[in-house]
Amino acid sequence: MSVTAPVDERTEDESAAIARQRHSEGKKAERRLGLMLVAPAAILMVAVTAYPIGYALWLSFFRADLRTPDDNEFVGLDNYITVLSSDIWWKAFGFTLLLTVVSVVFELILGMALAIVMHRTIVGRGLVRTSALVPYAIVTVVAAFSWRFAWSQGIGWLAGDSAPLTGQWSSFWIIVLAEVWKTIPFMALLLMAGLALVPEDLLKAASIDGASAWQRFWKVTVPLIKPSILVAVLFRTLDAFRVFDNIYVLTSGANETSSVSIVAYNNLMRGLNLGIGSTMSVLIFLAIAIIAFIFIKLFGAAAPGSDEGRR
């Protein structure tokens, strides 16, 4: 190699071009690797969700009834008219909405309480954190059976001589209980992660500035963990709206305690009416999309996993 590479003769543009080329080669390799690595996951997710959703949309325009397989006629918006003018659908919709709101409110309050206990307790912290995971780990159906038996006339330790699962409102509250019991830990863990990010010094400073424990919570902690609260509430709202397992086991939707998922399931598996079932699927999908949209627009809940500010 000669001693003096003729660097001086190279213009700045040329060296920039070299830098760009090297850079772009590296970038290209990185891109190719990145695409190769996500491809299987992306293909799977699209194949199992996007395609069926499209298919459901298509089915929703047909009279697809498995009991009359030959009469598979295009009916336009008839299915939507049938569903949207149906009393059963709107009752289920109202029930689901009410159930969602009530259980998420309870979950937030109790979840916050549990989060604070797990975060602050000075004795048996490991014990508390561990046992708080139990409801999370239990299969929903199992927990639902436990509640069903507990409220069953004769058998249950909570029921006594009454039969609360035969009334609409008593059933409603038992469903709320089952939902809330199962999902408090999830809520609490998300909130606890937020609490851990509140600097201890800030709370000390606030307390020196004369803030009471209550004020410290509302004026310092809550504003700081607002992102965690929003994410937790968003997750839980969408999850609660698709409630199925608990209702199926507790009441099977009797006494007007059906959620939209239960109604859609009944139309599909019991009624074998794919057209109506698909229409309901599409409507549930839309409802969830709208809820998510409202959350993100209204409360500015940052989509978790979005890269902003991390890189």
Place this chain on the structure above:
Amino acid sequence: MSTTTETTKTKSIWWVVNAIVLLYAFIPVVWIISLSLKPDATLNDGSFLPTKVTSEHYEAIFANDSFTRALINSIGICLIATFIALIVGTMAAYAVARLDFPGKSLVVGVSLMIAMFPQIALVTPLFKILTGIGLFDTWLGLIIPYITFALPLAIYTLSAFFREIPWELEKAAKMDGATPYQAFRKVIAPLAMPGVFTTAILVFITCWNDFLFALSLTSSERSRTVPAALSYFTGATTFEKPTQTVAAAAVVITIPIVIFVLFFQRRIVAGLTSGAVKG
């Protein structure tokens, strides 16, 4: 405040609070265990704890082919789905956490959407599609949707773990004379293992917990998993109430998972909260 010396009084207040948490967590569990142990004679006594204890219901369910078959289905389907979801998810999570490529935010967005997806909306078309290609009521017919719904969780959790790995170590390994493969194999992979393991637990729990797909996409003992089988449970005769048998079966599928979770408590907390809130 934690700076003041902890008096016995505040300690005992905390113990009371902790006791409430323990009661909250364990009462339904103890109740279903209690039910499963009650002999038929005392079933209707309505007491929380059994006055007499019997193991006959456990013997009954293990003698029941439809239960043991469902248990095998559950274990097999969930293990396979977890395994595949982890491999596919690890690849995607690595790319999301570490590489720059077009469409990255799209992948993150799509997986997030799926995480929030109403499964019921998929049941109808999946039912039709799986019937069409002959996968209805098969293991594979459940494994595929399970993988799909586990993937967002896996990608999300794993990429949060991957971001935590100090990647300067990769540079250090290069300087120490490692090839890129050696750097991955000897430095990055061992550091990623705890995250992968934690994700495996979370994904397994998710699959194990599923009810809707198991109920809708199966029609026989061939591939029905335990949660679905539970809802079809009947006693030995039509008139016998299957209460304690259901309870016993419920305990059987719950206890291993609960023990597992209690054992890996720390990791699960880390996994569930990883990257959930930053900034």
Place this chain on the structure above:
Amino acid sequence: MAEIVLDHVVKRYPDGAVAVEDFNLHIEDGEFIILVGPSGCGKSTTLNMIAGLEDITTGDLRIDGSVVNDKAPKDRDIAMVFQSYALYPHMTVYENMAFPLRLAGTDKATIDQKVQEAAKMLELEAHLDRKPSNLSGGQRQRVAMGRAIVRSPKAFLMDEPLSNLDAKLRVQMRTQVARIQKTLGTTTVYVTHDQTEAMTLGDRVVVMRAGKIQQVGSPTDLYDHPNNLFVAGFIGSPSMNFVPGTINGDTLDTPLGDLPVPDTAREALRSGSANREVIVGIRPEHFEDASLMADDAHGARTSVTVDLVEQMGSDVYAYFTVQGGAANADLEDLAKDTGQDMTGEGTQINARLSAESRVKAGDTAELYIDTAKVQIFDAQSGENISRTS
């Protein structure tokens, strides 16, 4: 052991930003070279290019005569100590240090011998079975050093290896690093932003700024004969005082009074025009309490009102303010780097006086200035006019 030559090395990013511009340096075998400069000056980029962690855009990097631009880091046979230490958390101290040897396929007995040797040298023998998370900061730093030492590489590269330690430990480790380098005689390139480390450790120091070398020289050379305002202000702690001045024949008008133009600058100034604007640099230790000086000492005297006195035990720091400020781009950069962006009226001057001095805050004190040591810089370019060639 090796000599490292950087020949017209340029690092340019794809967006056109230049990180390192035309870097030329010949590092002798066994030499301890310091790259010093404020953050963003390109010193770490230069180190990473030597390591092979970053591409060289143009120019040649030669180790022992052969061009290694396109060689992977592992083929360059150089070891690196990172600022964060980059210890493998899943390996014990022993395994960390043995890692490069294992990768190289060294046999077990040799590995053990080398690791034990290095552990002894670094006083880590008692901690070999521990994981990095159980070590103190100083111990971690020593493990990082050990991992570099065991391979007996051609060169050590160190990227601010002491900056994560607390002040006391840093001083202690500094001497240890120097001792190890002297014992092993391995060529070392050491990056730091701490001018004290630069002064105490290096055989030669490279001062960088905005991707360009400002000056290369021995620590005393940089200290006594800085090339320009930037080097003058960057090297030395407490740093050099700067005041504006005007050349008027053989005298220098400054806010501190008229000073005689130092001999070193007279030659260079003769050709220039009269009334030339300059910046005058005086190091704190070139002041003295006039009452402690013999009357016949060569130098100037000035009367100032002392704002503040700091008793250091060994010295007394007296602070006072003079009218007017020296304005120059270099000085602004320096001020930004050190965070001294509080601009008040006038210029604060720091004088380092003998411990016997009895000056008090608020008093008017008579100070002596060693005019032979005064540095004179061109007000525009910042070049040192008084530098003897």
